[in-house]
Amino acid sequence: RKEVEQDPGPFNVPEGATVAFNCTYSNSASQSFFWYRQDCRKEPKLLMSVYSSGNEDGRFTAQLNRASQYISLLIRDSKLSDSATYLCVVNTGSGNTGKLIFGQGTTLQVKP
Amino acid sequence: EAQVTQNPRYLITVTGKKLTVTCSQNMNHEYMSWYRQDPGLGLRQIYYSMNVEVTDKGDVPEGYKVSRKEKRNFPLILESPSPNQTSLYFCASRYQGVGQPQHFGDGTRLSIL
Numbered sequence: 001r002k003e004v005e006q007d008p009g010p011f012n013v014p015e016g017a018t019v020a021f022n023c024t025y026s027n028s029a030s031q032s033f034f035w036y037r038q039d040c041r042k043e044p045k046l047l048m049s050v051y052s053s054g055n056e057d058g059r060f061t062a063q064l065n066r067a068s069q070y071i072s073l074l075i076r077d078s079k080l081s082d083s084a085t086y087l088c089v090v091n092t093g094s095g096n097t098g099k100l101i102f103g104q105g106t107t108l109q110v111k112p
Numbered sequence: 113e114a115q116v117t118q119n120p121r122y123l124i125t126v127t128g129k130k131l132t133v134t135c136s137q138n139m140n141h142e143y144m145s146w147y148r149q150d151p152g153l154g155l156r157q158i159y160y161s162m163n164v165e166v167t168d169k170g171d172v173p174e175g176y177k178v179s180r181k182e183k184r185n186f187p188l189i190l191e192s193p194s195p196n197q198t199s200l201y202f203c204a205s206r207y208q209g210v211g212q213p214q215h216f217g218d219g220t221r222l223s224i225l
Contacts, residue, residue: 031210043202043216044155087155091210100145100214104154 001026004090006103014111017078021106023088024070033064035073036087038105044087047073078110114139118203118217125193126225133188133220135203141215142208144186145170146178148199155202161186162208193224 006023013019025033033050048055050062050071061074071090075082088103116137125131137144145160147170157170161180175197177189186205190197203217 034213041200041219041221043219045216046213049211049213089214099157099160102147102155104152 002103003027003092003101004088004103006086006088006106008104008106010107010109012109012111013078015078015080017110018074018076019078019108020072020074021086021088021108022070022072023090023103023106024068025088025090025101026069027090027092028066028069030069030090030092032091033062033071034089034091034100035060035062035071036089036102038085038087040085044102047086075108078108080110080112083108083110114215116203116205116215116217118201118220120220121218122221124223124225127194128192131190131193131222133190133201133203133222135186135188135217136184137186137203137205137215138184139205139207139215140183141205142183143212144180144203144205145214146176146186146188147202147204148172148197149202150199158188158201193222195224198222198224 035047036044037047038044054063059076063072085105085107087105090101119134142163146158147155156172159178161167201220204214206212206214
């Protein structure tokens with residue numbers, strides 16, 4: 001079983017749609033969680049950290065469920081510019097260490 | 113401007129010819145990593161460094177070397193490149209600490225013929 005698993009998609013949605021991605025992780029001791037966005041052939045960029053109580057940034061909402069070991073990303077009112085690959089990232093370490101494990105990414109295509 | 117800088121951005125070379133990809137960050141980050149990204153396999157960590165003179169293997173270290181003589185620089189060395197090292201490479205850095213996000217360089221697209 002992979003340490004971090006995502007549905008690779010692609011998810012094809014019309015503009016304005018709401019879309020949700022899930023990501024599961026296997027290490028119950030994981031400490032921190034992130035969503036990154038990666039455009040084709042470009043570097044991954046931090047979209048948002050995921051906090052235990054859930055957090056929102058504009059049209060984006062991230063949630064963490066420690067009991068079931070998954071995190072989610074919800075995108076509301078999707079735009080053409082949201083088309084990208086979304087990477088789920090989990091830090092499996094503790095203290096000052098910690099290794100970031102990347103999921104394979106979920107591809108989103110927003111169509112006009 | 114805070115950034116991670118990799119060079120070169122693109123390189124086509126031949127099997128066996130030693131090459132170095134440089135990485136430099138200006139954020140005083142302790143932790144630096146190298147990743148390769150291949151279709152269907154996602155980002156895989158090659159080597160990482162928790163501070164100057166402290167380096168360790170990641171998930172796919174075979175065929176690569178690194179050094180960390182200064183805090184800002186973390187070069188990736190391919191002593192004898194082979195075609196299976198053709199890939200997209202990213203350098204990244206962050207502060208120590210579990211909740212710290214990672215900053216990536218622009219990537220180096222390497223083709224070994």
